[in-house]
Amino acid sequence: MKATAGVFALAFFTSALLAGTGQAEVSSRCADCHFAHRRPPSQWHLSEWDHSAHGRANVGCEKCHGGDPTTFESFLAHRGMLSARNPASPVHRANLPRTCGGCHPAAFAAFQKSRHYELLQEGNPDTPTCVTCHGNVGAYLLSPKSLYAECANCHAAGKLAPRSDFPAEGKIMLTSVREVRASLDEAKTLIKRINDKARRDRLELELEDARAPLLAAVQSAHMFVFDQMQDRLFIARKRVDMLMEELANPQPIGK
Numbered sequence: 001m002k003a004t005a006g007v008f009a010l011a012f013f014t015s016a017l018l019a020g021t022g023q024a025e026v027s028s029r030c031a032d033c034h035f036a037h038r039r040p041p042s043q044w045h046l047s048e049w050d051h052s053a054h055g056r057a058n059v060g061c062e063k064c065h066g067g068d069p070t071t072f073e074s075f076l077a078h079r080g081m082l083s084a085r086n087p088a089s090p091v092h093r094a095n096l097p098r099t100c101g102g103c104h105p106a107a108f109a110a111f112q113k114s115r116h117y118e119l120l121q122e123g124n125p126d127t128p129t130c131v132t133c134h135g136n137v138g139a140y141l142l143s144p145k146s147l148y149a150e151c152a153n154c155h156a157a158g159k160l161a162p163r164s165d166f167p168a169e170g171k172i173m174l175t176s177v178r179e180v181r182a183s184l185d186e187a188k189t190l191i192k193r194i195n196d197k198a199r200r201d202r203l204e205l206e207l208e209d210a211r212a213p214l215l216a217a218v219q220s221a222h223m224f225v226f227d228q229m230q231d232r233l234f235i236a237r238k239r240v241d242m243l244m245e246e247l248a249n250p251q252p253i254g255k
């Protein structure tokens, strides 16, 4: 089974290369060679990457690990690459916020304001970094329940930083994000069905107006102090509620 998946992935990369999908970048040779030489434990890492938003968006191995992705020569490809345990490695836990943050600047900016980040910079091994919640290749978004469990690994009675209110707050915030997101999706579907183009265009703008504070809310989540997030979610929810009301009660024609 695994060999088949590897061959499939190789075929995929090769065809992506041949098709020249318009991506200026060379498809990562790191991935091609590593799929051909799968071995534990990194085979899990590989299939996680393959199925992740990063794999789909062609965010190659070198974007996190460094190295030269243009060569099939193992020695050249790995030259200068540091083991994750080396404090100078881009995938060392203390450096991940910066590495990931190169492409996710808003999450990084918020994270830098957190106590977690401060501790990470001090070399504290018991504080979360990006991959604690998103997995080593950034493949996961947590559900409210799993976020609760993640926070409670450290913030619960008898744990290293006992504040059992933190996990509960995290869960409430993320549940709220999910609800607003679901309403936005529903509104989007309803708007698509509207025949009157002027009305559709106007409501689409309103939809974007409601989405913006939601995106901002998710980004401020990375401060882990949720005041700002709560304010943004409140605005997003108010806007989407108004939008749903408008959708339910179309104004008379000729308005």
Ligand code: HEC
Pocket (backbone or CB within 6 Å): 029, 030, 031, 033, 034, 037, 061, 062, 065, 066, 067, 068, 069, 071, 072, 073, 074, 077, 078, 082, 083, 084
């Ligand atoms: C020609 C094949 C090949 C290419 C190209 C290649 N790798 Fe590797 N890589 C391997 C093999 C095989 C190993 C295992 C070496 C060992 O541990 O014996 C390895 C090991 C590694 C390791 C683990 C090193 C450690 O310290 O344990 C990382 C990380 C890695 N490669 C990333 C990359 C990245 C990133 C690229 C592209 C810039 C790349 N590789 C290109 C074959 C390749």
Ligand code: HEC
Pocket (backbone or CB within 6 Å): 030, 031, 034, 042, 045, 046, 049, 054, 059, 060, 061, 062, 063, 064, 065, 082, 083, 084, 085, 091, 092, 093, 131, 136, 137, 138
């Ligand atoms: C989004 C960032 C990211 C991407 C993309 C990524 N990795 Fe990793 N990789 C990591 C992190 C983080 C670790 C864990 C480091 C640790 O053990 O603390 C890791 C660990 C590894 C390891 C274990 C050896 C080591 O250095 O600890 C190998 C081998 C590896 N990656 C290879 C790859 C290959 C091959 C690809 C492309 C198919 C890839 N990675 C893509 C972030 C990434």
Ligand code: HEC
Pocket (backbone or CB within 6 Å): 053, 054, 057, 059, 063, 064, 096, 099, 100, 101, 102, 103, 104, 130, 131, 134, 136, 137, 138, 139, 140, 141
């Ligand atoms: C070279 C740029 C780049 C780097 C480095 C990078 N990402 Fe990403 N990331 C992307 C792109 C592109 C996407 C997919 C498009 C999108 O959703 O914005 C993405 C998506 C994501 C997602 C959303 C996944 C989903 O299912 O919707 C998460 C979470 C994420 N990245 C976390 C990380 C983490 C954690 C790291 C570091 C370990 C990291 N990223 C490093 C470019 C990058």
Ligand code: HEC
Pocket (backbone or CB within 6 Å): 096, 097, 098, 100, 101, 104, 107, 108, 111, 128, 129, 130, 131, 132, 133, 134, 141, 142, 147, 150, 174, 177, 218, 219, 221, 222
């Ligand atoms: C303690 C857990 C935790 C840590 C640590 C964490 N995140 Fe997140 N991240 C979340 C949660 C919760 C969400 C919201 C999930 C959702 O939208 O469903 C999220 C969402 C994201 C997203 C997708 C949404 C967006 O902003 O577009 C990205 C990208 C992301 N995080 C990157 C990062 C990066 C980079 C780091 C490190 C600097 C990081 N995260 C650290 C919990 C965490």
Ligand code: HEC
Pocket (backbone or CB within 6 Å): 115, 116, 119, 126, 127, 128, 132, 147, 150, 151, 152, 153, 154, 155, 160, 161, 166, 167, 170, 224, 225
């Ligand atoms: C890997 C362990 C770990 C995880 C996971 C973790 N934290 Fe923390 N957190 C800590 C440590 C350690 C501190 C520092 C406590 C101190 O300074 O006494 C801290 C501090 C905080 C603080 C700042 C408290 C203050 O007094 O300034 C908040 C808020 C917080 N965490 C919320 C969260 C939330 C919410 C989650 C889940 C999304 C979470 N944490 C996940 C370890 C963790």
